[in-house]
Amino acid sequence: MEISFRDAVTAIHGMGFGVLQLLAYSGAFAAIYATSVSASPWTPTRAELWGVSLGFAAMALLAWLAVLAGAYVVYPWHRAVPPAGTLSLDGYPQRLLMANPATSGWHDVGVEWKEHIAWFAPISLTAAASVFARYGARLRGMKGLRNSVIGLTALAFAATGVAGFFGAMLNKFAPVRTSCR
Numbered sequence: 001m002e003i004s005f006r007d008a009v010t011a012i013h014g015m016g017f018g019v020l021q022l023l024a025y026s027g028a029f030a031a032i033y034a035t036s037v038s039a040s041p042w043t044p045t046r047a048e049l050w051g052v053s054l055g056f057a058a059m060a061l062l063a064w065l066a067v068l069a070g071a072y073v074v075y076p077w078h079r080a081v082p083p084a085g086t087l088s089l090d091g092y093p094q095r096l097l098m099a100n101p102a103t104s105g106w107h108d109v110g111v112e113w114k115e116h117i118a119w120f121a122p123i124s125l126t127a128a129a130s131v132f133a134r135y136g137a138r139l140r141g142m143k144g145l146r147n148s149v150i151g152l153t154a155l156a157f158a159a160t161g162v163a164g165f166f167g168a169m170l171n172k173f174a175p176v177r178t179s180c181r
Contacts (some may be wrong), residue, residue: 003078004094004177006077007175007177008058009069009073009074010074010171010175010176012069013069013073013074014070014164014167014168014171017063017065017069018062018066018160018163018164018167019064019159019164020062020119021059021062021066022065022157022160022161022164024055024059024062025059025153025156025157025160027055028055028056028059028128029150029153030180031052032089032132032139032149032150032153034142035049035052035140036076036137036139036146037146038131038139043137044136049136049137052132053129053132053133054131056128056129056133056149057085057129057133060122060126061092061131062127063121063125063126063156063160064122065127066118066121066122066160067111067118067119067121067122070114070115070118070167071161074129075178077093077176078093078094078111078170078174078176079093079094080094081095085124090177091172091177092175093175094107096174097170097173103136103173104167104172106170106173106174107142107159108110110166110169110170111166111170112160113163113166114163114166114167114170115163117159117162117163118159118160118163119155119159120155120159120161121157121159121163122156124152124155124156124159125152125153125156127152128152128153128156130150131145131148131149131152132149165176
């Protein structure tokens with residue numbers, strides 16, 4: 001099996017940035033719970049709190065890298081227009097999906113959802129990371145703000161999951177490969 005440059009970039013986008021971000025959510029939820037929700041709270045030292053805040057910031061960075069790589073590197077390859085007279089649409093994923101009635105729904109729903117919902121993750125995580133960095137363990141006494149951090153993190157998790165699901169399915173039906181130009 002040969003992996004093209006576009007295959008590698010797509011894998012880094014989804015399996016690198018995206019999957020690492022998904023794995024980091026367990027740590028984020030554990031930190032929020034341990035510092036501000038549980039009955040016997042963890043009172044982190046200044047260094048530990050800095051480490052958790054750094055972890056939140058790293059998650060936000062991974063989200064931004066995944067979304068920016070997807071929007072400005074992978075997606076233009078996906079929507080490449082084949083030259084007139086092209087017989088094989090293998091190098092043109094958008095046109096390949098749209099050409100077959102059985103897969104056109106993946107473009108109509110999958111691509112549209114993926115390209116829009118994915119932006120919720122980095123925006124929400126950046127907001128949650130900055131609030132957590134600012135207030136840390138003091139969120140225990142700020143129920144509304146704490147619930148906002150939990151909600152923003154949950155929204156980012158859901159957006160990442162939906163975008164990742166559609167990305168994986170789209171790559172299965174119409175992978176972004178080297179175009180046939």
